[in-house]
């Protein structure tokens with residue numbers, strides 16, 4: 001029989017014979033009845049009276065689960081249980097679950113093979129992909145005990161929902177015990193069913209009682225289309241753990257990749273290309289410049305064009321990418337995948353425990369957003385940006401220094417112009433068409449819109465920066481050069497900045513051209529004020545026309561015979577009277593636009609020229625890091641929105657306060673990872689520039705839409721009409737939703753030991769301190785804006801206050817590898833309804849240790865996991881759970897990439913179980 005190793009549900013299609021592939025939707029096999037979006041089949045396993053090959057040997061067993069296809073009889077290795085030590089009656093905590101899309105039918109057979117593990121560290125079969133031997137070799141750390149096969153239909157139709165199978169040796173001869181298969185129904189559990197099993201091993205001391213209670217479905221089948229649009233290749237695991245009062249709780253662990261890994265970066269690069277093309281055009285449109293400035297412009301444009309082609313090439317490459325929707329850890333240094341987040345996944349724990357409501361705990365796991373291809377030789381963004389800014393200030397380069405704030409302001413003014421000018425033009429045209437139709441209401445409306453937009457437009461130029469830049473540009477025109485800086489009165493660049501706002505000293509003034517004293521500073525005021533004046537004229541004219549109209553109507557009421565000729569006469573008048581005023585408004589606006597655009601483009605020219613080519617490389621680096629961070633954030637937001645749709649408190653919090661987004665970083669502050677942490681800190685902080693908006697989907701394409709520019713992005717998340725209806729009015733009306741990202745980092749590996757002993761940990765300390773302040777600000781806002789009883793977890797305000805205080809103290813304490821910081825920050829985040837992220841370099845090894853620890857700690861603290869089973873639960877999740885599958889899909893090997901030295905350096909609960917770690921090609 002042919003053997004295959006199960007990978008993902010997508011690949012599950014490969015297990016079907018080609019004749020079946022076409023009929024996947026309508027198989028000729030009997031499908032298993034199930035609830036939409038719920039797993040197809042779930043069962044738990046236990047063995048009884050196992051017989052060891054040699055007497056006196058205590059058995060350490062696990063079961064390997066394989067699926068036999070009904071037609072082709074291909075055997076697919078599907079999953080395994082954990083190893084239960086020292087008993088002939090093992091009860092396995094790891095169950096088996098088949099996700100909704102898995103091709104499994106009543107006719108499908110399942111083979112259960114029991115192995116005895118002799119040496120856990122040598123348990124290579126389960127840590128790598130090897131064919132199943134009919135007679136497994138005993139020299140690989142385990143030996144075959146026996147196997148049994150059953151038909152899925154027999155299990156689902158059995159009266160007791162249970163099968164007891166005889167285990168036989170492979171020659172179908174000797175009986176070596178029995179296996180009990182218990183069907184589980186997570187969504188619709190029966191009341192009062194109990195099953196007492198007393199374990200006889202050290203780990204299974206307590207009497208285990210299985211009891212099921214009815215549950216409220218929380219997976220939300222209505223959410224399917226819009227959630228399915230972003231989630232891919234789910235992996236699903238099932239466990240049952242005892243509670244402190246000897247009941248069973250069931251845990252479904254899920255992990256899925258997301259199409260957003262590629263969608264968001266592609267959208268973003270597209271926007272960068274548009275933004276940069278527009279900027280390059282604006283530089284070209286600066287008009288005639290003196291030779292010094294013109295050469296500078298040429299050089300800047302050449303560099304910018306080069307950079308533009310880098311973005312275009314990357315986008316083209318990403319366009320070719322098909323297949324998997326995640327970037328593996330091995331691809332982190334690939335140039336064409338620079339913008340894609342590493343190993344981005346949703347990690348979900350669904351808890352169904354007796355007497356408690358079902359609960360979902362989500363963590364987004366992703367590699368630290370960082371520019372791996374550019375490398376970390378000179379550090380990361382945090383250092384690079386401040387170094388660059390300091391150098392730019394201090395070098396006497398031949399250009400004018402504008403502070404980062406003023407450069408950002410210039411970009412904002414340009415963006416406002418580009419946004420408002422077409423709007424004003426179209427409202428002005430609407431006004432004229434209302435006039436020609438002689439429609440008073442529509443005239444009033446279009447005038448209202450026109451006034452609003454024109455006021456915004458006029459307001460956009462109030463900044464002193466525009467004045468100072470206009471003068472600077474004036475002096476940069478051909479023939480005008482100055483000895484002295486051309487700083488106008490009340491310059492925007494005050495204090496230190498003003499000293500640097502200078503022209504190249506070596507350029508001499510030519511006497512034939514105007515001195516800056518000849519510059520008419522008031523001219524700009526006049527041009528600018530003309531827009532407002534021409535708007536006022538329009539308003540006055542419309543008022544007059546409308547007044548006249550009313551008086552005509554009154555007259556008509558007295559003399560109806562005069563109506564016809566008046567309508568004709570005054571109708572024509574309206575358009576004719578307004579037309580010249582509209583043209584004047586457009587002309588005045590055009591004049592302002594030309595001047596303002598050129599002056600602002602001149603500011604941008606300085607920014608670029610001062611730091612070529614580093615500034616473009618830094619922008620690229622920042623874009624790369626931001627793209628990775630944004631893909632994760634969008635994924636986190638979409639999932640949070642779907643799970644919180646029925647929680648009115650959360651929705652209110654979302655639009656009144658905003659969303660807390662908490663990142664747990666596990667990077668060390670030593671060597672390259674310090675650079676990664678610097679990148680990550682900037683990338684996360686840049687997420688403050690992002691706002692979300694929820695819109696109703698008009699088609700089946702639910703993917704988010706991104707608009708904006710580097711300083712400010714809006715992400716429109718689409719929901720189907722039925723779900724959109726559930727939102728509060730404010731969100732439905734398009735209220736922008738704010739993000740509050742915070743990062744807390746605690747390095748835990750051997751590199752961090754080095755940093756603590758011989759290096760420097762200030763980077764981590766500073767980041768944690770800064771982000772604590774941000775978290776406190778969010779908490780303050782939350783307390784001000786939200787009623788105290790609005791959150792499900794928010795029973796005691798003091799709770800949160802105490803946690804924040806404790807976090808504060810732990811950060812101050814500067815204790816080594818203080819993982820308490822992470823637990824506190826994560827708990828605060830959950831209590832504040834935030835989105836949780838966990839990141840290390842690749843989100844594969846350390847992240848897996850951390851999320852599994854977090855899951856088990858939640859089970860202990862919130863769901864009464866029996867304290868004796870804490871470590872066993874942790875080991876189950878690490879050995880057979882979603883995260884080892886994550887390792888497999890990244891490096892094609894089921895081993896966490898830790899060696900003994902690394903392990904010894906980890907805090908105790910971050911160490912994986914024996915046999916699950918070792919050398920792997922990462």
Ligand SMILES: O=P(O)(O)O[C@H]1[C@H](O)[C@@H](O)[C@H](O)[C@H](O)[C@@H]1OP(=O)(O)O
Nearest residue numbers: 329840841842843844845846897922
């Ligand atoms: O997922 P990570 O923890 O970043 O993986 C690390 C691992 O912790 C470390 O022990 C190993 O030596 C590798 O550096 C892993 O990183 P890769 O990015 O190479 O997977």
